[in-house]
Amino acid sequence: MKIATYNVNGISGRLPVLLRWLALAEPDIVVLQELKAPQEAFPKAAIEAAGYQAIWHGQSRWNGVALLSRVGEIHETRRGLPGDPKDEQSRYVEAAVGGILVAGLYLPNGNPCPGPKFDYKLDWMERLHAHLRSLVNLKAPVVVAGDFNVIPTEVDVYKPERWKDDALFATEAKAAYRRLLDQGWVDAIRHLHPKETIYTFWHYWRQSFERNAGIRIDHLLLNKPATKRLAAAEVDLRPRGWEKTSDHTPVWVELGDAPGRKTKKKIS
DNA sequence: ATGCCTCGCATCGCGAGA
Numbered sequence: 001m002k003i004a005t006y007n008v009n010g011i012s013g014r015l016p017v018l019l020r021w022l023a024l025a026e027p028d029i030v031v032l033q034e035l036k037a038p039q040e041a042f043p044k045a046a047i048e049a050a051g052y053q054a055i056w057h058g059q060s061r062w063n064g065v066a067l068l069s070r071v072g073e074i075h076e077t078r079r080g081l082p083g084d085p086k087d088e089q090s091r092y093v094e095a096a097v098g099g100i101l102v103a104g105l106y107l108p109n110g111n112p113c114p115g116p117k118f119d120y121k122l123d124w125m126e127r128l129h130a131h132l133r134s135l136v137n138l139k140a141p142v143v144v145a146g147d148f149n150v151i152p153t154e155v156d157v158y159k160p161e162r163w164k165d166d167a168l169f170a171t172e173a174k175a176a177y178r179r180l181l182d183q184g185w186v187d188a189i190r191h192l193h194p195k196e197t198i199y200t201f202w203h204y205w206r207q208s209f210e211r212n213a214g215i216r217i218d219h220l221l222l223n224k225p226a227t228k229r230l231a232a233a234e235v236d237l238r239p240r241g242w243e244k245t246s247d248h249t250p251v252w253v254e255l256g257d258a259p260g261r262k263t264k265k266k267i268s
Numbered sequence: 269a270t271g272c273c274t275c276g277c278a279t280c281g282c283g284a285g286a
Contacts, residue, residue, distance in 0.1 A: 009274080009275080009285080010275060012275095013274090013275070013276090034285085036275075036276070037276095060276090060277090061275095061276060061283095061284090062276090062283095109284085109286060110286095111284090111285080111286065149286075163286090167286080168286060201286070203286075204272085204273035204274060205271080205272040206272060206273090208273095244274095247273085247274085247285085247286080
């Protein structure tokens with residue numbers, strides 16, 4: 001089971017890139033962020049033609065998240081993060097699909113820092129912490145994936161000193177991310193690649209991608225049952241090099257078959 | 269110290285992203 005997260009930076013403008021990547025990478029479940037499109041503008045027909053069912057939570061101009069599946073029914077369990085009825089930003093969707101609970105999130109950027117946007121980010125992380133506490137100990141595998149807008153450590157950034165006053169690398173944001181992991185979540189990429197230079201975002205400016213001047217902010221967090229099945233975790237660099245592409249690139253995990261379940265052996 | 273690039277929404281620039 002291949003589960004991916006991809007901040008598309010606008011589903012309308014990037015649809016050709018998304019469809020090309022779906023056909024190439026063949027993920028089973030995908031969470032998308034930054035749809036930047038109202039609810040009615042989601043390209044449902046094109047996604048279905050590519051072989052995926054979808055649920056989505058749009059919003060005009062900004063934010064917006066979606067969950068795609070080519071492995072059967074999506075049973076939506078939540079849309080929007082609990083804890084603040086006044087929060088109208090579309091940043092969280094959660095569903096049971098293929099025997100896995102999958103959460104897709106787009107955590108607030110938080111710049112400029114300090115300021116009200118940074119306060120909103122920390123508050124959002126506080127609410128996320130409270131909600132994920134109820135998911136981490138489930139017997140079923142849980143995958144929490146998305147654009148966290150947090151650079152976890154100095155290993156995850158090309159030039160740490162350039163980011164020291166930024167909301168993505170602020171002490172409080174890093175500490176809040178750390179507190180999530182302390183609940184028992186495993187950062188899949190770092191679990192399998194502890195020391196490697198791995199980025200998921202590069203600015204459009206100054207040939208950042210060509211110079212690999214990036215940051216790692218798109219993450220997949222796994223609870224214990226999911227971690228037991230973790231077979232691979234990788235960043236797919238290919239789409240970032242395409243025309244009219246997002247400034248992020250997809251990140252994915254491969255989960256092996258559930259233990260105790262009959263495995264289908266391919267006959268070659 | 270700041271802009272760089274790109275987008276949507278809507279003009280002929282602005283806000284937001286990270």
